[in-house]
Each structure stands twice: as structure tokens, then as C-alpha cells.
Amino acid sequence: MTQKEYARLSGLIYLLTILLGIFSLVYVPSKIPTAWENASLTAQNILEYEFLYRLGILGGILLYILFSILPLALYRTFAPVNRGCALLMVIFALTSIPFTLLNIVNKVDALTLLSGAEYLLTFEKEQIYTQVLLLLKSYSNGIQIIHVLWGLWLLPFGYLVYKSNLLPKILGILLMAGCLSYLVRFCTNLLFPEYQIPAFIRVPASLGEIGTCLWLLIMGIRTPPTITESNQKLSTSKIEGMS
Template sequence: MDSPNKTARLAGLLYLLMGFAGMFGLMYVPSQLIVSGDAAATTANILQAEGLYRAGIVANLLCQTLFIFLVLALYRLLRPVHESYARLMLVLVIVAVPIAFLNLVNQLAVLVLLSEVEFLAAFDPAQLQALAMVFLRLYHYGIVVVEVFWGLWLFPFGLLVYHSGFLPRLLGILLMIACFGYLANSVTELLFPTFQKFVSPITSVTGTVGEFSIILWLLIKGVNEKTQSVAAQAA
């Protein structure tokens, strides 16, 4: 059986890789290709950099796959702290991942619309461009929906870290704050979209600080194995 430190560092590595894949697929690629409100420019960018667009889809697939293995590693590490919280953390991720996978169909639909296959000859280029933007918008709102679960899983994760005794309590607090940041971002986008430009920068900071703090701690410091062993025996 792997030691708690090995499990912690594996979780940190998976979390880091997931973070890089997510930033590439969710942030970098859209920032390079999507022109807000301009269907012609957006579709032209995708056609000119189709490889980048496809790489973004693959990065999103990788991100969600890594998410599964990450939560399994964290479950193994933190289950001795509180079985119910650990199960809740696991379930929330297992619910989130299929939603995120299904949402990628919207990105793939854009490639179909721009592929110039024969059955699309009934549509003129402007209509295809408009439909492509519709699917990109649906993809965006799919992210808004799954973001609820990206936030929720951090709350039991934060509680487990806070009560663990072998990880700093501050990290648990930061994770719980990040949870409410994700939720605030999603709710604002759905209910008060005009305020999104004010809320998003704040919630981005809470998420980045909370998640990258635990990533760095798991990778660099690991866990206090003696304390973790006591927690396991107590459970």
C-alpha cells in the first residue's frame, strides 16, 4: 500500500495537470478564437486554427478524466478523517464529470457545422456561422451549469482538510471560500448577467488561491504521516 505522502503527492500532481489542462481548454483556446458577438470572425478563427480548437477539446477531455483520478486519490487520503464527507466529495465529482463530458458535444457540433459536408448545403454560410455561435453559447452555459458542482465538491474537501490534523486548517478555509466563489460566479451568470464582469474577477482569485494553495502543499510538503496514521486509527 502506498504511503499517505505518496498518495498526497500523486493527488497534487493530478490536480496540477488538471489545472493546466483546464486553463488551456477553458481559458486560453477560447480567448484566442472566440470574438464576442461576431460569428463571422469567430468561425474564421476556428477554421484557420482548427488544430488549436481541437486541442482545446482534447484538453477539456483530459481535464475531466484527471478529475476522476484526482478525487479517487483524495478520497483514499482523506477518508479516515470523515467517511461521510469523503463520500460526498466523491459523489459531487462523479456527478460533475458526465455533465462536463456531455457539454463537449456542443464544441464538436461546431466542427460539424463548419465541415462543409454535403447535408449542410441547404444552409448558407451566414446561417452556419450563426448556428456555430449558438452551440458555442450553449457550451458556455454548460460550463456555467457544471461550475455549480466544481464549487460544491470543494466544500466537503475543505471540511476534510480543515479537520484532518495533517494538513493546515487555512487550506481548508481557502477551499471552502473557493466553493462559494464558484457558486457566486454561476448564480450571477444565470440571474444577474450584467454584474458578471464585476463578480468574475473576484471569484477567479478565490478559486485560484484556494486550489493552487492545496496543490502546492500536496506536491511540496505532502502530509504529516504520523498525524495521518492517528486519524486513520481513530476512524
């Protein structure tokens, strides 16, 4: 495959991960809200929309499987710009995969507790519901920590976009700013858990990732000049300078 074809493939995979992310991380939680002060209500919400809850888990798994392919396709697109930086991007992105998949186990375990299996009859319902809420809290905490890796991979990625001239430089700036926003959110949630983070903090990452995805998929990358073309331009400049 050519560099341009890898860029288009990256855009397609990126779009699928974004759509799956919106479904599993935004839509499903909005339909099955977690009532942190009411374990019984949280459990009832899950049981009422159990199939949607299971679809959310499946969507999350598919998301991270696709996300494991994305940095490899991006590597083939941007490695000619800076191989070391492209490799760092891949390492940060792939490192997040096992953590995210293991974190989903908390949501699966919550379903197990609500399954009504005989071996759970020794527990009171309120005890089970409390355990479910604890598992969901553990999942939420895991997502907060994984934010670090979700942010770090955007830094070398954004740098590559900025330096390559294959895409608009503004996208590279937004991606690097997105890295900072992820780290700010993590540190704020950890150090000041009661503080409500303004929504605009998430804007750079969203604009950078969605913008880069759509640009790669629709517009593709600019064709980098070949060595021959570069030499011709250099020769022309020298001749013009001598005349």
C-alpha cells in the first residue's frame, strides 16, 4: 500500500473508533445513568436496559480492537517524517489497550452480580447493589487513569501532523493541545475531585481528533515532493540566484 492509501485507511479506522466511542462512552451511559448516591436505582437502570448495557460493553471491546490497528496504520503514514516520534506514538497508543480491556471486566462483573445466580442468594439485594456500584466506580476510576495514555499518544501524533505538511498544521496544534487537556483533566480529577472541570477543556482533543479523522478520510494527505522534484526546485533557485 502507498502512503496515501495508508492515510485513507487510518481515516476510516479513526472514524469507526470515534463512532464506537460515542456509542459506548457517551450514548450508553446517557441512557443508563449511574446514580452514585443510590445503588438500588443504578442496578435497576442496568436491569431495565440490560441489552443496551451489553451492547455498550461489546462496542467498547470493538473500539479498543480497532484502536490497536489505528496507530500502526498511522505509523506507515507518518514514519517518513520522523520514525522515532512515530514509534513513540505507537507505543503510547498500544500501551493503553490492555488497560482498557481489563477495565471493561468491571462492567462484565457487574452483570454477573445482577444475574440472579444461585450462589449469590446468600447475599442481600442491597449488598449486591452496593458491590455493583463499587465495580462501576472502579471502572470510572480506571477510565480516569487511562486518560493519561489517551492524552500522551496525541503529543507525538500532533507533532508528526504539524511537521509533516501532509495535513493542515492547525490539526497538529489541536492534537498536541488535546494531550494537555487530557492530562489536565486527569490531574484535576485526582487532586481536586470536587472541582467541576469546564467543558471547553475537552474541545481541543475533540476538534483535533475528529478534524484529523475526517481530513485523512475525505481529503487524504498532500503528496510529498519527490527527491527529483526537490532537486529541480533547488537547481532552479540556484540559477535564478545567479542570474
